[in-house]
Amino acid sequence: MMHTTIDFRSDNCGRAAPEIIAALNAANTGTALGYGGDTWTADLQARLAQVFETPLRVYPVPTGTAANAVSLAASCTPFGAVYCSALAHVNTSESNATGFFGGGTKLVAIDGDHGKVSADALLREIEAAGVGLAHKSQPAAVNLVQATDMGAVYGLDEIADVSRVAHAHGLAVHMDGARFANALVTLGCTPAEASWRAGVDVLSLGVTKNGGLLADAIVVFAPDVATSIGFHLRRAGLVWSKMRFASAQIMAYVEDDLWLRLARQANAAAAGIARRLEPLAAIRLIAPVQANELFVELPSAQALEGLQGEGFLFQRRGPRLARFVCRWDSSETECAALVTAIERQLVAETSAHSGGIRP
């Protein structure tokens, strides 16, 4: 029985990658014009255009919520509806940010598997939405979370299908890429293929959860959306004056494929756990493990409490449902310990039942 804690709570509980900290140290030299008028930010602009193989605009921002809310506000009118999964982070975990930034913009849940938006369900909703009728929220944008909030990854064809429906009806396609790198390594495609080539207009590029520190980014592919984003950010107090320290983080993140390496480590850790849990009849993975998250249904609440009692930290998402998140620095030892502990709980479970101890 261990007495230290092992942390699977969230990828935002982890450390920053040393390369990113180092970049931040390195940027602390000389003076630089504020609010993004510095060379680090200009270089980042050029670098991401290479990485994504297209002209684009990048805006470092403090948080993923800020990235999402501003991306959507810049894509919508105040009368607009944003379509998303009921499980989407914007719907479950960002207070009323979408409505606040958008002046009332409404979130409308669309069906789909494992936190995805289904293109068919989206089409049905748009067709029933009452386009042009002033008493109806007007279809304005669709939000795709990649990887989803259930740890699944949209296939490129799935993104393209949703984008086709969206664009055919004048909606912008926003990708909440809080775990974009995790999805990217799963898809095994280029950043361009995973975003604008599949129809994405604006991307919240997650950095924090994958080894970052204090910055994420908005990456805008659609020129008309880009026009207003700088103004949206400034009026919301989201533009750092010492921007170089944010830009330097994001630059380091994509240099030498750091983001892919970090994501590969986290995904591999999750996949390893999944591989060893799948054979166990008593537990169920309720969504495909395609990124760095596992949603595991155990046979009883006692089993979850047992794990917690052993020092494992994770989120409880239901009476018997646990979410485990692997970080870039989750070690093989920690992952193995988790699997072993789960197995131990299953055994305890069986004994308890066979022993008839519980009433």
Added chain:
Amino acid sequence: MMHTTIDFRSDNCGRAAPEIIAALNAANTGTALGYGGDTWTADLQARLAQVFETPLRVYPVPTGTAANAVSLAASCTPFGAVYCSALAHVNTSESNATGFFGGGTKLVAIDGDHGKVSADALLREIEAAGVGLAHKSQPAAVNLVQATDMGAVYGLDEIADVSRVAHAHGLAVHMDGARFANALVTLGCTPAEASWRAGVDVLSLGVTKNGGLLADAIVVFAPDVATSIGFHLRRAGLVWSKMRFASAQIMAYVEDDLWLRLARQANAAAAGIARRLEPLAAIRLIAPVQANELFVELPSAQALEGLQGEGFLFQRRGPRLARFVCRWDSSETECAALVTAIERQLVAETSAHSGGIRP
């Protein structure tokens, strides 16, 4: 004649203090609960309560604009008016942030010297405001910038006078302390005396301009204002998930009086320049130099262009008006060079005039 640039553009153009970078490095260890549920943030809470000698709530935020807008939104109804100097940062340099966060909150300019709000002018405005009349913006808060946007510092009695008027009429007192440390060392008093003891309810505590990096803070003294601030921040995407890296910066900022040492350096640099400019008949300091900013009127636009031509970077605030800002790391050499260059421009000016070259 120099060929390198010497930068007096803004204190946000400068480097971060090594101590703050170091703290950030040091915080990169182990896992920590997100969104402020970490020990760094808890420690910061306790530490600032000591520093300010009172129970309080502290919220690290990305920018001063965010600190101001959220502080004011939490202090106002959407029907409210915020009284401020016409020169206040919230009025001149924060887009429509106050109105955005407040749901329409209106800024109303109040007279005063050198960017200050005069208690008498405030009283007159409140008395004429139409309290209780629904067609009138209702007096809700007053915003004091310390040091002011003209580089002056409110005396403790001035703050107390404004606070007395404000509180007598139910207004909250918000201090935009983007340069609070600079004011503090000028006042030579305790942080408590410069804030809540003089009536301040909520303080935007500037860190970035004084050696910080990517974080400022909201410090709330009034318990009722504190209730909603966490919610305001979250819906605005202003709460970092890896909060420890923000809290660590602010902790380092106040440890061992770092903030005071940095501010003293910047103030001393400005005072040194002022001392050497004051005897020069041809130039005029249009506001008292009480912090780290100088507003210098030169005899001609040509003189300003001459300085720029020599490689000095600064803001032009009028045809003949320059703003020079000293940073914690502005060197004596740089300051001396500026004075010498100004003197050189004055000589050039005189020769030009005596030579009758200009019409």
Added chain:
Amino acid sequence: MMHTTIDFRSDNCGRAAPEIIAALNAANTGTALGYGGDTWTADLQARLAQVFETPLRVYPVPTGTAANAVSLAASCTPFGAVYCSALAHVNTSESNATGFFGGGTKLVAIDGDHGKVSADALLREIEAAGVGLAHKSQPAAVNLVQATDMGAVYGLDEIADVSRVAHAHGLAVHMDGARFANALVTLGCTPAEASWRAGVDVLSLGVTKNGGLLADAIVVFAPDVATSIGFHLRRAGLVWSKMRFASAQIMAYVEDDLWLRLARQANAAAAGIARRLEPLAAIRLIAPVQANELFVELPSAQALEGLQGEGFLFQRRGPRLARFVCRWDSSETECAALVTAIERQLVAETSAHSGGIRP
């Protein structure tokens, strides 16, 4: 076969009651202070307090949407969630008004029959909402539509059950009473019993749909909600300067039980149609007819088109679903004509099928 149209589209397509027009004519005398400072408005205040047997505040407003949005905004923080039926007017037919007035306030759908909010479902949602967690929309108010958007009427016990859950968790209870009078005559109770005695804090009192003209009203029972409503209304341009003409309408509406008489006529018309349709095996009333609306499922889309072809005006709510709304001035002849026409469609339907014409 008729060639004129018979209108069952909506109760807002109808005429105003002559008594209300007359009151408006009568108010056109002398001068009166603007914005509600007139005697008609003062008298209305007193009169409604009698009608509802409690101190209250009444605010005439132009529309039901305005009444709903302001009532909810005054009951919520901007971080709040408003619980309502998925079918509620605020959710389906008021653009983004709730979010706009509330600064982002979010609507959350709660299960229930026939457009109702179930107390049990509400309780489950509140318990899962994450009270106190800043990333979660905070439970703030519940919206009950009386009669519901499916033409059903909440029983007094149902209102009381929802209110009990709401108040136990600090939520305000808002009743969208666009058809409050229709519900009242069905319930056969007093206005007090149907509102504040059952727990309602603030009521959107519908007038327009029941013989009104250009005004509805907000009736506030909870003193703390009342504080801000006047300010909410004024900043939204919802306060008429010649208020007397609005107050006079509402006064006439409740005088001599006019509202009850008008509602009784509309309800009786709907009940009469329902009584004659119920025996018909081929059609289905998908919700109880308890007010003045009928939701009728016909055997085919052709049957609906047949009715339209005969000159009947009504809303199509699905391929085979029609909504018929009776007004205070829907005549017995019109209602009988509708039933006869539906019967005629059923016969046509049967012939067509028996003739084997359709595949």
Added chain:
Amino acid sequence: MMHTTIDFRSDNCGRAAPEIIAALNAANTGTALGYGGDTWTADLQARLAQVFETPLRVYPVPTGTAANAVSLAASCTPFGAVYCSALAHVNTSESNATGFFGGGTKLVAIDGDHGKVSADALLREIEAAGVGLAHKSQPAAVNLVQATDMGAVYGLDEIADVSRVAHAHGLAVHMDGARFANALVTLGCTPAEASWRAGVDVLSLGVTKNGGLLADAIVVFAPDVATSIGFHLRRAGLVWSKMRFASAQIMAYVEDDLWLRLARQANAAAAGIARRLEPLAAIRLIAPVQANELFVELPSAQALEGLQGEGFLFQRRGPRLARFVCRWDSSETECAALVTAIERQLVAETSAHSGGIRP
């Protein structure tokens, strides 16, 4: 000495014109599609296009504040600044409506005489505004009040001058025509000349103050502004379901030049008073009397109180400053009584001083 009251408080204290009431009665026939889908509204559309000699869109709205706020919101981004006179109704008397509807839109006061915006001052402000800089509110629209809040009337050349500056910089021109008809009869030109031909993009057409009842109107000349106005209105609860009763009022207002006849009566009443006050040395008209308002400075506060004591109702705008507003139904007797009473006060004043009664 009279004992009844004579009312010069505001034109919104007056009666509705009988023709408008009659139109409202006449509209109470048959059924009509809601929310503006009726024939009265369609006819109004066509009729106003004739009156203004151009294609346009008209939207009846409950109040002038609603008309102004929606017109401006539809003309601005949330980062925008609206330029107006410091005395403009939007700035002094509409709570925070402009900011609320615009998502933070800021009002910026521009100099000018008697409540006007000067084209030169506007140009200076735009040039100094920082176009394209995200930390600055972006110039978006200019608001002209016609007649102004001081009772003056913009000349056509003045409107054209402001419009030229505005359009050259991409700003929309909004005219708050709460007293548009009063200005029109003073100018003696066509509605077209007084509006779009002089550069006005969107007009708040006042009806209420000039014999209306419960409706004003937005008249949009610029097609791009018109696109969103219907949506803005609906989300704000500003679209009546029984729209015909609003449209019928406005139709009656312009039929047979009713609006001009009513305005001529009100203006003539004011002009008559002005003509008889001008010779009196002891009083001063502080603004030209070009519409239906007089701003009269009397020699003492006692004189104002004397008038009030005699039963005259009016607004006090300063210790010695009174505002008198004439309505379309202000009678010659009432106007003569006011002048006589003022003369009586002046005599009392003189006796008091010569008699040395006051300390």
